[in-house]
Amino acid sequence: MRVVKVGFLGFGNIGSGVYQVLRDNADLIEHRDGLRFEVKRMLVRDVNKNRKFMVGTKLTTDVADIAGDPEIEFVCEFMGGIHPAREYILEVLKAGKTVITANKQVLANCWPELQAAAQESGAGLYFEASVAGGIPIIRTMWDSIQANHIDSIMGIINGTTNYILTRMTEEGLSYEEVLESAQKLGLAEPDPTSDVEGYDAMYKLSILGSMGFHTRLPIDVIYHEGITKVTKEDIAYGKEMGYTLKLLAIGKKRGNEVEARVHPAFIPNTHPLASIRGAFNAVFMHGDAVGDLMLYGRGAGDLPTASAIISDLVYACHQDKHRYMTFKNQPFLDPGTTILEDWESEYYLHVKVVDKPGVLAKMTQIFADHEVSVASVFQKNTSAKEGSASVVFVTHKTRELAMKSVLKDLEAEADVLEIKNCIRVEEGEQDA
Ligand SMILES: NC(=O)c1ccc[n+]([C@@H]2O[C@H](COP(=O)([O-])OP(=O)(O)OC[C@H]3O[C@@H](n4cnc5c(N)ncnc54)[C@H](OP(=O)(O)O)[C@@H]3O)[C@@H](O)[C@H]2O)c1
Structure with a gap:
């Protein structure tokens, strides 16, 4: 049995979920993988705050306590946002520690720089939880369907908007009514912009599309439009025609041409994605060998996201040499790829x-x-x-x-x- 010391950057909702699953399922993880994880330090903003797990002196506000601790091999980042997450991840990677991040925003914006830092020090960079929470979509793309040319990705990868659209569809409510109720239930942020305007899905499509099409899709080449203009009348008229409205993240590839877009779309009620209700996520893909493939599950939440993060931790522990994306992970679109703006x-x-x-x-x-x-x-x-x-x-x-x-x-x-x-x-x- 190997004892693995871990540091956390952030100890909020997701950090507490990871802590809980590592504690509650420690025997199972040890039995299956011969690993026992010990969370040594957690970086937070405020050490005096009341928390789900009171861990005393393990809390710190100084990233150097984690980056500079020779015992800590792996660092999980779930602070969110770009700054200072980017700077802290870079510091930790430069110290040779493998990073596991749940933060799609920092990854979609800074991936080339983070990967370069990881490669330079030989540390790993893993991000299963950054797209679709508990759904093992990243590992599937990396390790299970790598023999395919992926030509299409259609995803419901934002749970908040799917929750809103589901209730508008099933209860005939307006966007404003459902948003207000979702905010009261904690299913939508007080400032819902990133979800309802399609930014969150755009970050995730940048990550999925880059992996699926084997070329970096920076966020600035992705068209995005949110659900704020959708009315209950539109949903009802679509319903009469046999359609369901979803916020879709769509990527398509033909030759060197790629489409990358996030917007509300009607899909036939018979499409597998039409049945995805509430805050659930699903990704429907097509590969030339595997054909149609759909993954479905919880796209958010502390425990589903913890499941993805711990899968990365275990996976990283089993690597003799860390693996990296093999497409050119650069800040701009590869000149060999064209973005199709006049799609059909x-x-x-x-x-x-x-x-x-x-x-x-x-x-x-x-x-x-x-x-x-x-x-x-x-x-x-x-x-x-x-x-x-x-x-x-x-x-x-x-x-x-x-x-x-x-x-x-x-x-x-x-x-x-x-x-x-x-x-x-x-x-x-x-x-x-
Ligand atoms: N929520 C989900 O279901 C979900 C699912 C998948 C991925 N994610 C991603 O996971 C990440 C975290 O989400 P969350 O819901 O856990 O957020 P959260 O509850 O707000 O937790 C954020 C944590 O980071 C700490 N933090 C933030 N800024 C900091 C700074 N400048 N210095 C030090 N510590 C800082 C906070 O410290 P304090 O506790 O002291 O405030 C808190 O512990 C985000 O990137 C999110 O996109 C979330």
């Missing part, structure tokens, strides 16, 4: 128009002018008082830029009172 999709468009003859014809002419083919049109609510009507169009597959031109011309049309929403519809190809 179907579109759902909800507009409020003046309720009078000839308006529909004018609008369909605008679609025709940009060679966008309309698959169906529905008139929804009419308001005699306002003299307005709501019209929903669904297009056939078309190009993003053609659709943007349609939107621009519709905005300039006097009889179009408001473009309520434009949502992409992803049919999501599946193996037969």
Whole structure:
């Protein structure tokens, strides 16, 4: 049995979860892997704070107590944010200690620099918990489907937005109503921007896409759009057409062309991702050998995330020599890769128009002018008082830029009172 001394950078929600599982499942871990982990020091902001686990003098506010301790071999980072997490991780890596991080933001932003520091000192850098919490997606990509060309990744990788959209769909509530209740339940942050505007999913897609497509996808090449404009009417209209609305992180690769985007999307109710409810996450991928593959589980929470972190700890302990990403892990997009901005999709468009003859014809002419083919049109609510009507169009597959031109011309049309929403519809190809 090997005793392994560990340091923590952060001892909040996730840190306490890791501490708890290491303590409660210590015998199991020892029995299976011959390892016993001992958490020696924890870095926090405030040593006097009340905590789930009161660990006395193990707490410190000085990172040097961890980076400079020769007994500590492995350091787990769950502080969050970029600064000072980046600086502390670098310090620890430079001291030759392996880092296990749950922090997607620091990884997506600083990965090349962190990997270079790890390689230089021979330390490991592991990050299973940084994407989709307890779902073993990183190890699957690294160790289980490495023989595949991955051509498509579609993920529900933000639990907060999936929770909000699920309740809007199932209970007919507005975005604002569900957000407020999710905040009260602790399922959404007091400042929910990173989740609801798609940043969190963008960081995770940067990590997953880079691994899946074997080329670094920096966050600045990823299109992102959140769920704040989604209305209960849109969800209800989509439902009538057999669609479910999800915030999807989508990566596709054809040859050297890559699509990388995060946005709300309607998917058919028959798609496996449509059944992912509440705060659960799932990643649906396609590889040329394995075919369709979906991983599902809890994308957040102290214990699921602890499960992923401890899997990295054990994995790192078993490496004679640490492994690193073998694509060029650089801050910019590789010149051999092109980001496709004019991707193909179907579109759902909800507009409020003046309720009078000839308006529909004018609008369909605008679609025709940009060679966008309309698959169906529905008139929804009419308001005699306002003299307005709501019209929903669904297009056939078309190009993003053609659709943007349609939107621009519709905005300039006097009889179009408001473009309520434009949502992409992803049919999501599946193996037969
Ligand atoms: N929450 C989840 O379900 C989940 C899932 C997957 C990944 N993650 C990632 O895990 C990380 C941590 O999340 P969490 O929910 O555990 O956060 P948290 O509860 O806020 O804990 C953060 C910890 O870091 C410490 N800390 C923060 N800034 C510090 C600084 N400048 N110097 C020293 N210590 C500092 C805090 O110290 P004090 O205790 O003294 O305040 C606290 O112990 C984030 O990167 C998050 O994205 C979270």
